[in-house]
Amino acid sequence: MTRRYVMEFERPLAELETKLEELRRLDLAQNPELVHEVDELTAEIERLRESTYGTLSAWEKVQVSRHPDRPKTQDYIETLCTDVIELHGDRAFGDDEAIVAALATIGGVRTVVLGHRKGKDTRENIKRNFGMVHPEGFRKAIRAMHLAERFGLPIVTFIDTPGAYPGIEAEERGQAWAIAEALSVLSGVQVPVVCVGIGEGGSGGALAIGFGDRLIMLENSYYSVISPEACASILHKDAGKAAEMAGCLALTAEDLVELGIVDEVVPEPLGGAHRDPGAVMSAVRERVLGALGALAAAEPAAIAERRYERLRRIGVIAGDVG
């Protein structure tokens, strides 16, 4: 078996699995006493698998959402889309590979696809800045949003970023300005916007392409105002409290359905989407097409109006109503 990435919470299970493999490599015919042991270990692994993956905590889900083998935006585009024409660059500064914009067809529907783009390996990740977007990336997305609106193409977005990049150049080129502009444009485009949370939903960098008329999230993806680690280091001065903070922030897909922010949750196979990417991606395809179909008939102005009303309802306040 090839070496695979092991998440912190699945380590005990991984150790047993390694042990089982070692046992199986031995010649059981020559060691009949081991047969029983193999059976027992197999049963034990089955039990542990259930208890490890059955109900994941918020922090465990965050880890699954960051799994390097988890299907990424480019996997969804390659698998679900045909006739793809990528649109590079912001026409002002450069092309940010941390975000992809493309004309793409999903199940016969012509769309503009936007997505955060993480890499599959270190080399790719360095090129794509681990999915952390610079201002020119958001400006590329804005350009594509305008294009979608002018030609009546619905927008489909894939959310998967640790956050907007916190760096000197990003600040110099107006990171906040670029995000604010993306929010403004996305709130007003008169075409359907369907968003899918496929991995990490890190703060403003995620939100810039992460809200619309329908928000679908994978079961083990997260969407949060701040990363659990940063929250822990600000409030507790201790990043070690990240697990606890993940629980407090209500950042899982399930939590966000309750808060009225997420519309639907796509179930993942036991252990996470990386265990069966094909099944997860085809489930996403169905959900996206369902959402696009439901939104297709609406008048352009009515779409934007309904999106505003949708945003308008989000929030819990005290002290005054009306």
Add this chain to the structure above:
Amino acid sequence: MSISDWFKARESRRYTALDGDALARAEVPDGVWTKCSACKKIVYDGQLVENVRVCPHCGHHFAMCAAERVDLLADPGTFAEFDSRVSSADPLGFTGAKPYVESLDAAREQCAMPEAVVCGRAEIASHPVVLGVMDFRFIGASMGSAVGEKITRAFETAIAERRAVVLVTSSGGARMQEGMLSLMQMAKTAAAARRLAEERLPYVSVLANPTMGGVTASFAVLADVIFAEPGALVGFAGPRVIEQTIKQHLPKGFQSAEYLLDHGMVDDVVPRGQLTARVGLVLDYLAGGERR
């Protein structure tokens, strides 16, 4: 105790609402002085109030509370607060190092206001406006549901009554204690600002020290004209976060108002003493038709 019970209990204690002339202000006793954090010289508080909280020695701009901001900008006697009782709940039952409800309670006691932003109808240079001012003392004037709601209503009120919007921002960013409800306020306020723009009503923002994170990256920089106060720290990511990411010290003056001016991000850096006149003049240009 449920959230609503808790809030009722708080209500019964009665906060001093910022309303017209009844604005809560700190009394300034004679002979009290402050050491300027920039030039280290002694400034008498009376002098500081007189000088709109700008150090008379070096020009350092001290923080201003919401009431002082209103006094500075609104034509005398014209400010009438609305939505004064909109305030934060604790929808997530959030407990960090201390429970969110305790932080809210402490902020309400300290600032004598129910939430981090004060909005109202006012006139500036005789133009009818909606004026909103943020008070950094209140949990870093971070934006949760209540701040987002008040800012959104400020834009909506302006649209309904054909007023310009003037906002003075100062904020640490999104209020993490309300999780995603806070993050979504960025989209909500940005959407409301867009509607104002579509109505061709002017929006002037004044970025005060500090304006960071989710407030900068939403309504604060979507204005038609953006002014910043001298020395104000304005940006998306905080300097500490950036230093930790890039493992380097930041250049001097990084993210200051003057630095942003150099990089083309704000229309001008305006000393506080000239601010009201400048905002009024912008409104003369942009809101000419709406002048009373």
